[in-house]
Amino acid sequence: MRDVTWIWQQEGWPAFRWRDDVLAPLLRACQLAQGRLLGVAGAADADTDARVELDALLQNIVTSSAIEGEALNVGSVRSSLARRLGVDEETASRTSARSEGLAELMLDATRRYDDELDLGRLLRWHALLFPPEAGLLTRNLRVAALRGDEPMQVVSGRLDRPRVHFEAPPREGLEQGVAAFLAWFAASRRDTSLDPLLRAGVAHFWFVTLHPFDDGNGRLTRALTDLALAQAERQAIRFYTMSSSILDDRSGYYAVLEASQKAGLDITPWLEWFLGTLLRSLEKARGDIDRVLDKSRFWQRHRAQELSAEQVKVLNRLLDGGERGFANGISASQYQAVARVSKATATRHLSDLLEKGLVERLQGGGRSTRYRIATTGAGSDA
The missing domain is CATH 1.10.3290.10 (Fido-like domain)
Incomplete structure (x- = not known):
């Protein structure tokens, strides 16, 4: 050397x-x-x-x-x-x-x-x-x-x-x-x-x-x-x-x-x-x-919403973003896995979140339908 x-x-x-x-x-x-x-x-x-x-x-x-x-x-x-x-x-x-x-x-x-x-x-x-x-x-x-x-x-x-x-x-x-x-x-x-x-x-x-x-x-x-x-x-x-x-x-x-x-x-x-x-x-x-901060503001806006523990868990995963979240939105099957609920319950929970304006549907349909945190502000002060 x-x-x-x-x-x-x-x-x-x-x-x-x-x-x-x-x-x-x-x-x-x-x-x-x-x-x-x-x-x-x-x-x-x-x-x-x-x-x-x-x-x-x-x-x-x-x-x-x-x-x-x-x-x-x-x-x-x-x-x-x-x-x-x-x-x-x-x-x-x-x-x-x-x-x-x-x-x-x-x-x-x-x-x-x-x-x-x-x-x-x-x-x-x-x-x-x-x-x-x-x-x-x-x-x-x-x-x-x-x-x-x-x-x-x-x-x-x-x-x-x-x-x-x-x-x-x-x-x-x-x-x-x-x-x-x-x-x-x-x-x-x-x-x-x-x-x-x-x-x-x-x-x-x-x-x-x-x-x-x-x-x-x-x-x-x-x-x-x-x-x-x-x-x-x-x-x-x-x-x-x-x-x-x-x-x-x-x-x-x-x-x-x-x-x-x-x-x-x-x-x-x-x-x-x-x-x-x-x-x-x-x-x-x-x-x-x-x-x-976005996560904190989201929950402050939606503090009056009645949600199940499973819905809160999935929303937090979506809000976390990065490695812990779902960058491309979440499907019903993924919701089912994360929340540990039945397929029917996952579909019902997502429909409820959509109606309350907490999530929005991404383009696509059928089994490939995906949802993300709503960016339109609908229902934000319920």
């Missing part, structure tokens, strides 16, 4: 540079999207805010672990979050030490954004990632402690011809490296010349390059990024998830990290990728909130 000069071996490390002219358009787009998202969220009531935040935090935790190849018990994590957020859930799953630790870590990073980030707090976060009762310690992993003396490498390929994607700075001097990062993280928050969104991108890259722990570095880096973004907005409530967008482009994430960690101190390509991913996160979250 050819010799590689890692970024932490560059003279001047970690004095990162970037090209403002390249990043300026993306940065403006992120700032505008951030403002629009917070504006839309401001129109929601407290209950809607809490449920949107619960969904965003849940997605953040689940996808951050999925980036590392770990599948979590979604119901357990949701219940752990819901209890902490004070959100009533119709059905609650049994929680675990794992879900409790992950929920505590995420809320500490986002709700306590004004608290100092010091080594002690980082070590507590690491302990929350690996609670002993969760049965995760299958190897000699140092928990709540910096990594050991062994070389820290990310390697793939054959044992006799390995490909080293990344090598972290040596253990000697790691305490000083982490201390320098933490000092910068505190001081940069008061640096008016550094945009807060760029600061989040720099923090992400710097910390993941330090790789200070035996395991969990990626998840802690993304939690730290959430902290930096919460500080940028001065808002504890989270409406979007960076981890989900990173998972959508996981190969791109690792590719740009590897290229940047093998390059000089100019990290413009990394920051370009980071801002582009942040922009997609913000835009997706705005669409999600719009759907939640």
Whole structure:
């Protein structure tokens, strides 16, 4: 394997540079999207805010672990979050030490954004990632402690011809490296010349390059990024998830990290990728909130309608849209499956919803007849 000069071996490390002219358009787009998202969220009531935040935090935790190849018990994590957020859930799953630790870590990073980030707090976060009762310690992993003396490498390929994607700075001097990062993280928050969104991108890259722990570095880096973004907005409530967008482009994430960690101190390509991913996160979250608000307004308009539990269930699925909903409308047979009713009952329920103006019939007929949420406003103030 050819010799590689890692970024932490560059003279001047970690004095990162970037090209403002390249990043300026993306940065403006992120700032505008951030403002629009917070504006839309401001129109929601407290209950809607809490449920949107619960969904965003849940997605953040689940996808951050999925980036590392770990599948979590979604119901357990949701219940752990819901209890902490004070959100009533119709059905609650049994929680675990794992879900409790992950929920505590995420809320500490986002709700306590004004608290100092010091080594002690980082070590507590690491302990929350690996609670002993969760049965995760299958190897000699140092928990709540910096990594050991062994070389820290990310390697793939054959044992006799390995490909080293990344090598972290040596253990000697790691305490000083982490201390320098933490000092910068505190001081940069008061640096008016550094945009807060760029600061989040720099923090992400710097910390993941330090790789200070035996395991969990990626998840802690993304939690730290959430902290930096919460500080940028001065808002504890989270409406979007960076981890989900990173998972959508996981190969791109690792590719740009590897290229940047093998390059000089100019990290413009990394920051370009980071801002582009942040922009997609913000835009997706705005669409999600719009759907939640539309759903809330729909039920407010139709609050006087007498509906069966099955009708309410199906209407909510239609209103959810996306993966949970029916983008092309719902047929009688699909209604039957979702509501778990007979064919005759499904037909009767749909006819009733049509008469009340809650759904409308799409083009087509016979067995292929499909229905969607009414857009005409008929019966909206019944």
